[in-house]
Amino acid sequence: MSLKSIARWGRTLILLLVVAALTLLATGWWWVQQPLTTTNEVVEVSIEAGQTPREVAREWVQAGVQTSPWLLYQWFRWSGQSKQIRAGSYELRTGSTPQDLLRMLVRGDESLATVKLIEGWTFKRFRQELAAADGLKQTIQTLSDDAVMMELGMPGVPAEGRFFPDTYSYAKGSTDIAVLRRALRAMDRQLNAAWAARGAEVPLKSPQDALILASIVEKETGHEADRGLIAGVFSNRLRIGMPLQTDPSVIYGLGEKFDGNLRKVDLQTDTPFNTYTRRGLPPTPIAMPGKAALMAAVQPNPTKALYFVAKGDGTSAFSATLSEHNRAVNQYQRKRP
Structure with missing residues (x-):
């Protein structure tokens, strides 16, 4: 084969390779x-x-x-x-x-899931929700509440009330402790902001006191518009040394013993959380308060009321004297004129 023919075949081969490469591309x-x-x-x-x-x-x-x-x-x-x-x-x-x-x-556009933590839930309920969350890696199931707080760098701090109720997004495969850490930091921010905005006459000594009172307000509030007045009632009681006498705190202190029916003997049985037998705030929060409850605790509505009773429609009736309160109880609870 001549050199001219070889060159022609070479050019053809190169052309074929280029075409093949372009076709492949x-x-x-x-x-x-x-x-x-x-x-x-x-x-x-x-x-x-x-x-x-x-x-x-x-x-x-x-x-x-x-x-x-x-x-x-x-x-x-x-x-x-x-x-x-x-x-x-x-x-x-x-x-x-x-x-x-x-x-x-x-x-890194990861798929996200969410877990919703509700105002008024206890830390125990929080943990149950985290355990059931979609795609959330479980790392705290065998840990006590105290051990969880140690993992979060807060040894000795009660877990109750320390986590802000909100909806948290997370990438599937994230850990439950990571979500809790975010909720912990969120509560720190909300609590610090509330404490900085507290009223001058608020009978609270520390942010922890505000957190405890906010948790009670959260559990006692059936109607949003009543929240500030409920906080005002408890503030008035704290100011004069009157027992708070709040059922949700007693129920919290009963723990697993509570069967859904709060009895007279329960109100008379002393526990650290029995606000009928002990004056002042209970030792820890009794639930996770939201932002509105935090602000109500530090900025309660001005009121002379010392009592309130549920009216049966989600709202409450407020009274300044015991006689007024007894009449309200007869009207709304006992259905007497």
Whole structure:
């Protein structure tokens, strides 16, 4: 074969290779923009720190993305972004493309779940909700409340009342202690802000006192508009040394013994939380107060009332004297004129 023929064949081969490369490139670009087929509407994968791009591709295929793990890995590799894939918990929805998948992994657009912690819940109830939360890694199930507080860097501080009730978003795979840490910091911020805004005549000595009173106000409030007046009643009682006589505190002190029916003997049985037998605030909060209860505790409505009774419709009747209160009790509780 002549040199001229060899050169011609060489040019043809190069042309064929270029065409093949361009075809392959075009096919690859087409593929990364096509929706991936998945076994479920949502495919979930948790990527741990240190996993290789090849392992990440395999995880997605095993979870339900119906493609070749080798092909997916090649896309990660040839994109030039494979080393930018972030650890985390992710959700891929039907209709997503390989390009969408890689963009999500590189941005770290993790799938988020939420857990809602309600005003008036006890810490025990908080823990139950965290234990049932979707995708939340459980780390405190075997720990006592005191041990949990130690883990949070607050040894010796009672857990009750120390966590702010709110809706918390978290990446699936996060730990329960991480959510609690956020709730703890949120309560610190809310409590400090409330304490800084306290009224001059408030009969409270410390932020902890405000937290305790706020928890009582939270449990006693059936109607939002009554919250400030209820706080005013308790502030008046604290100011003159009158027992708070609040049933929710007695119930809290009974713990597991409470069967849903508060009896006269319960009010007469002394415990640290029995505000009928002991004056002043109970030793700890009795629930988790929200922002409105915190502010009511430090900025109670001015009132001469020392008593209140539930009217049966969520609101309360307030009285300045015992005789007025007894009439209200007869009217609203005993249904007597």
